[in-house]
Amino acid sequence: MLSKNKIALINSLKSKKGRLKNNLFIAEGSKLFDEMLHSSFKTKFVFGKKDWLSKIENHHENSECEYFHIEENEMKKVSSLTSPQEVLALVEIPKFKYEHSEIEKELSLVLDRVQDPGNLGTIIRIADWYGIKNIFCSEDTVDAFNPKVIQATMGSIARVKAHYVDIISFLKNNPNGSNFPIYGSFLDGLNIYKTKLENHGLIVLGSESHGISQEILPFISGKITIPSFNDTLNRPESLNVAIATGIICSEFRRNLMIYD
Amino acid sequence: MLSKNKIALINSLKSKKGRLKNNLFIAEGSKLFDEMLHSSFKTKFVFGKKDWLSKIENHHENSECEYFHIEENEMKKVSSLTSPQEVLALVEIPKFKYEHSEIEKELSLVLDRVQDPGNLGTIIRIADWYGIKNIFCSEDTVDAFNPKVIQATMGSIARVKAHYVDIISFLKNNPNGSNFPIYGSFLDGLNIYKTKLENHGLIVLGSESHGISQEILPFISGKITIPSFNDTLNRPESLNVAIATGIICSEFRRNLMIYD
Secondary structure, eight states, rough: OOOOHHHHHHTTTTTTHHHHHEEEEEEHHHHHHHHHHHSSSSSSEEEHHHHHHHTTTTTHHHHHHHHOOOOOHHHHHHHOOOOOOOOOEEEEOOOOOOHHHHHHHSSSEESSSSOOOOHHHHHHHHHHHTOEEEEETTTOOOTSSSHHHHHHHGGGGTSSSSEOOOOHHHHTTTOOGGSEEEOOOOEEEGGGGSOOSSSEEEEEBBTTTTSSSSGGGGGOOOEEOOOOOOSSSSSOOOOOOOHHHHHHHHHHHHHHHHTO | OHHHHHHHHHHHTSSHHHHHHTEEEEESHHHHHHHTTTTTOOEEEEEEHHHOOOOOOOTTTTTSSSEEEHHHHHHHHHSSSOOOOOOEEEEOOOOOOOHHHHHHHHHEESSSOOOOOEEEHHHHHHHHHHHHOOEEETSSSSOOHHHHHHHHTTTTTSSSSSEEEEHHHHHHSOOOOGGSOOOEEEEEEEEGSSSSOOEEEEEEHHHHHTOOOGOOOOOEEEEOOOOOOOSSOEEEEEEOOOHHHHHHHHHHHHHHHHOO
C-alpha cells in the first residue's frame, strides 16, 4: 500500500503550483516510462502494478529511480487518465536552455496563448517529427508539464524544449532583421502553398479563439495562411491550432526534400 | 425547471444506444447551435440559459424547434463539457447517403478503427476545410454523433457526411481498378512529398495503435508516408492520426493549386 505522503505528492503534481514546488511531473504508461528512462530526464519515483514490476525490475536494477508497488485501486485514484495504465512515474522537471546563435540557424515555433493541453502536447510531438528543437511559449500558454500535455506528447517532451518566455521581449532580443524571418499564421495571409518559405526563423501560432495578439503583429515579417478548398458559402472558419501547426511544419520542411 | 423526462432524454444521448433509440444527438454552445440552425439538420429541442434565451427568442420565432429554459445548475448536470455553455441543443440524426458515381470523381477518406472522439471530430473538420464531402468509417470507429466528436467538429458535421460501412464490402463494391486509386497511410510507404497524388480516390487511415487492418491491405494501390525530418536515433514513432490526416489532405490539395 502506498503511503499517504506519496499519494499526496502525486496529487499535488496535477497543479502547476505543486509541480513548481516539487520540481516533478507525472508520466503515465509504459511507453512514456520507457521514453523517460532513455532520455536525459531524471526519473525519480516509479509506481508500478505488481505484474508490471515483476517484469521490469531485473532490467532496471542499475537505474537511480525508486520503485514502489501500487495497487489497482490506488492507481485509479491517482491517475489522470480515463484508462489508468500499469505504471506512473514522477520525473524531474528539467531546466531548458537555448542559445541565440542556435536559434538563428534553425526553425522554431512561438505559441501565443495556446490553452488546450491536448493541442500543446500534439504540437510538441509534431515539432519532434519535423526536427524542430525549440518552442517558445507565451507565459499564458498551458504548462508543458501538465499531465494531459505530457500524455499527448507521447514522449516528445524529452526531445523538444518548451521555453516559457515573455514573447515581446523575446522577439525584441531576437536575431537581426531581414535575415531572420518571423512568420505568423493568419486567416488572411499569403497562400502558404505559393509562398517561398525559409528553413530558419520563427513561426508564430495564436490561440484558436483569439488569433495572434495585437502586440506581436509588428514583429511579423511574413503573414501566411492555409487556404481552404471548400468553396461553399457555409464553410469552416478555421482549423484546429495543432492541425494548422502540422500542415505548416509540413510545408516548411517539404521544400528541403523537394529541392534537395 | 427542466422536467425529469427531458433530463433523462439528454443523458440518454451520451450513449450510442440512447442516440439510436431517440434518433437525436447533443450539440452544445452557441457556435454549434448556430451551425445547426443554418444547416439541413433539424434542431428539435433547445435548452438555453435565461440570458441567452432572451437574446435569441425574437430572432428564431419561425424556426420549428422548441425552446426551454434551463437553470445554471441543471446545465452543469447534463453538459458533457468541462465548461458548460449557455445553450444545449438536441438535433435529429440525419440519414447520410452517397452515390458511387459521385465518389468516383472525388477524394474521400476511409477511417479504420479511429477510436478517439477528439480525433474523429478533428478529422471531420479537416475534411470540411479541404472540400472532402464523404468519410467512410469502419463499424468499430467511434460514433460521429458522440457528443465529444460533435464538439470537436465545430459544426463541420453538418457539411461532411460520415458513413458507417463494412469497409471490406465497401472496398469490394467500389469503382473500377486502376482509374480509382486507393491510398493508405503507412510508416513505410512512398514519401508523400515525392509521389504523384491524384485528386480523386480514397485515402485510408488506420488507428494509431494498430495501423491499417490486414484485411484492407490487398485493396491499397498506393502506400504513402509522411517522412520524419528528425534524424536522431530516438525519434518519435508516429504522428497523431488527425495530424497525419491534416498533412495528407494538404499534400493532395496543394497540387490542385500549384498546377492550376
